[in-house]
Amino acid sequence: GAGVSQSPRYKVAKRGQDVALRCDPISGHVSLFWYQQALGQGPEFLTYFQNEAQLDKSGLPSDRFFAERPEGSVSTLKIQRTQQEDSAVYLCASSVRDRVNEQYFGPGTRLTVT
């Protein structure tokens, strides 16, 4: 079927606004990951879900970042009161259970905070 999809592809927010980024994983993939990729850098781990359970959120940079996956499929990454340093590409990846070494990535959402 289809790969991982993300929306929107591009988002411009004014500093202080809240944003919500959506990820649709590959059907049947129980594991879902969020990453932040700054320009010229590799992806940095943010958080991980197995089904609806958030098992690791150690990479979330502040309490302004919040992720959820209430029904174990679609996930939303929310950033409150956006700051300029939040400007980055936010990548979502999914995998079958316990296959963290075989993650399939979406195209990312490019967030620009002005």
Place this chain on the structure above:
Amino acid sequence: QKEVEQDPGPLSVPEGAIVSLNCTYSNSAFQYFMWYRQYSRKGPELLMYTYSSGNKEDGRFTAQVDKSSKYISLFIRDSQPSDSATYLCAMTGGYQKVTFGTGTKLQVIP
């Protein structure tokens, strides 16, 4: 010091050359070693992964892992202009978190 170090390049080679891309790491707990390719404004695409030490070949691509030296390599034979992209190494102990290198930008000149 970062857990995973990767030369950002850029690396420019003529078409048909053999390309060698490398990463070093410091965390002995890493067991899986992956290589991703990322085209501009796209998400990373998994090329191949290796478990523990050894070599793995897939078409024109060969991955090598030397755990004793904490050094991994990706070789691309008969490089093509379509191989021009950023190559990311990534590693994990097998649990949730994957650690990526910064990526090496490769350009293959026709």
